[in-house]
Amino acid sequence: MMNKSRMFYRMLGSSFRQRRSRMLIALFAIVVGTAVISGLLNVYYDINIKMGKEFRSYGANLILTPGTESRQKVFSLSTAQAVVEQFPQKSVVGYTPNLYGLAQIHSQRLVIVGTWLDQIPNITPYWEVTGEYSADRNATGIALVGKAVSKKLGYKAGTVLPLKDEISGNELNVTVEAVINSGGREDNQIFISLGDAQKLFAQESSANAAYLSVAGEGLEKAASAINMQFPDMELHPIKQISGSEASLLDKIRSLVYIVVVIILLSTLLCVATTMMTMVMERRQEIALKKVLGAGNRALSLEFLSEAAVLGLIGSVAGLCCGYLLAQVIGHSVFQSSISFRAAVIPLVVFVSLAVAGLASMIPLRSVIGVEPAVVLKGE
Numbered sequence: 001m002m003n004k005s006r007m008f009y010r011m012l013g014s015s016f017r018q019r020r021s022r023m024l025i026a027l028f029a030i031v032v033g034t035a036v037i038s039g040l041l042n043v044y045y046d047i048n049i050k051m052g053k054e055f056r057s058y059g060a061n062l063i064l065t066p067g068t069e070s071r072q073k074v075f076s077l078s079t080a081q082a083v084v085e086q087f088p089q090k091s092v093v094g095y096t097p098n099l100y101g102l103a104q105i106h107s108q109r110l111v112i113v114g115t116w117l118d119q120i121p122n123i124t125p126y127w128e129v130t131g132e133y134s135a136d137r138n139a140t141g142i143a144l145v146g147k148a149v150s151k152k153l154g155y156k157a158g159t160v161l162p163l164k165d166e167i168s169g170n171e172l173n174v175t176v177e178a179v180i181n182s183g184g185r186e187d188n189q190i191f192i193s194l195g196d197a198q199k200l201f202a203q204e205s206s207a208n209a210a211y212l213s214v215a216g217e218g219l220e221k222a223a224s225a226i227n228m229q230f231p232d233m234e235l236h237p238i239k240q241i242s243g244s245e246a247s248l249l250d251k252i253r254s255l256v257y258i259v260v261v262i263i264l265l266s267t268l269l270c271v272a273t274t275m276m277t278m279v280m281e282r283r284q285e286i287a288l289k290k291v292l293g294a295g296n297r298a299l300s301l302e303f304l305s306e307a308a309v310l311g312l313i314g315s316v317a318g319l320c321c322g323y324l325l326a327q328v329i330g331h332s333v334f335q336s337s338i339s340f341r342a343a344v345i346p347l348v349v350f351v352s353l354a355v356a357g358l359a360s361m362i363p364l365r366s367v368i369g370v371e372p373a374v375v376l377k378g379e
Contacts, residue, residue: 019278023310026274026359030314030352031321033267037260038322038348043329044256045341047249060095060123060211060238062219067227067234074099074206075233083235084212086226091215094122097207099197103163103190110149111189112163114197114207117144123211124182131157131178139193143174146187150179161190168202217249264355271359275307279363300364304357311356315349322348 064083066072080097096119103112118137120127134142145155155161159176174192181187198204223235289299323340330338 022274022278023306026271026356027310027314027317029267029270029274030310030356031317033263033355034315034318034348034352035321035325036263037351038319038344039325039329040256040260040322041344041347042323042326042338042341044253045343046330046338047252059126060213062212062214062223062235062237064210064212064233064235065208067232072232074203074208077205077207079230079233080207080210083210083226083230083233086229087212087214087222088216093213093215094119095210095212096120096123097194097210099194099201099203099207100209101165101197101201101203103165103200105161105163108153112197112200113186113189113191114194114200115191116194117142117191123213124186126182127186128181129178130181133177137193138195140196141172141174142177142193144178144180144191145176146189147179147181148187149190150176155179155190163192163200165200165202168200170200170202172196172200264351268355268359271307271310271356272362275303275360275363279303303360303364307356307360308353311353312349314356315352318352319345319348 064075064080066075077097080095084092084095096116099114101112101114102109116137117133117139118135120129120135129144133144143161149155155176157176157178161174161176163172163174164170172192174196180191192200194207198206219237223237226235227233322344326338326340330336
């Protein structure tokens with residue numbers, strides 16, 4: 001038994017040495033295929049996190065308001081905080097409660113929005129802000145005016161605006177520090193700190209709405225669960241943003257699947273062609289082994305063992321090259337590294353062995369079909 005095993009390994013090693021160029025071609029095909037698949041799989045596992053961060057440049061994707069059946073038009077900040085805490089904190093990019101109201105400025109009545117000024121870069125990163133403003137949540141006496149308001153009424157940096165709430169009679173002076181350009185309705189509004197707005201409109205510790213920017217999938221399901229937990233509140237995704245995120249992620253996943261299938265088929269074809277060529281070159285050797293008593297089972301085992309060795313070596317090299325490829329993709333597309341996923345290892349090894357094994361099936365039929373009398377005729 002020991003002699004048979006030793007002879008088998010000697011024949012296996014001899015096959016690799018004598019057909020080095022052919023083996024290297026097959027090995028190269030497997031390495032390239034597994035490297036691309038390994039790299040794409042590593043990127044695929046990280047794509048939700050990476051794309052989630054990219055999507056956050058579009059702004060908030062969830063909005064919290066009082067429930068439709070609630071008679072209240074405002075809610076407490078503590079309630080908003082409780083809702084935010086339902087999400088994993090690492091996935092919450094930012095959130096801000098907003099308080100809306102109308103205030104009189106001289107003879108004009110304008111929409112005033114109280115917000116957390118420090119959250120503007122997180123909730124509305126697409127705003128173009130002209131001027132420097134105090135990005136402090138507790139800042140007082142400052143204002144950011146929309147581009148349309150600034151252009152129409154001449155409100156620029158340094159302009160003092162006397163705000164007056166007609167309902168409560170409260171008054172507040174704020175100084176314009178910056179002009180914002182959002183391309184939307186915000187261009188017709190004036191933004192002040194939430195604390196100032198609460199005092200002006202006599203709505204202490206209250207807000208009309210809260211905007212959340214949360215990374216991750218399943219936001220609709222999470223929002224439904226939160227709505228069940230807080231019946232007086234209504235949290236729902238902003239369809240234009242969350243819908244685009246889900247659609248784009250689905251398209252990217254489909255693209256990854258298609259690329260993986262194409263790479264697998266290409267690798268399979270290349271390896272099968274190379275293996276078939278080796279079989280044709282070894283017809284006399286195979287015929288001689290059959291004459292000496294080697295059966296089809298032993299010969300098939302030899303060829304499958306060669307394929308398995310190629311598959312194992314190719315999977316190890318492919319995993320290393322694939323990780324490097326994933327880093328190249330990560331830094332060029334997302335400007336950050338891609339984490340290595342241990343789950344990729346068994347999957348890539350299995351795929352590599354499967355490709356090598358399947359690529360050997362057609363050549364094996366030729367091995368079994370070799371007729372020693374015909375091949376060795378005249379030898």
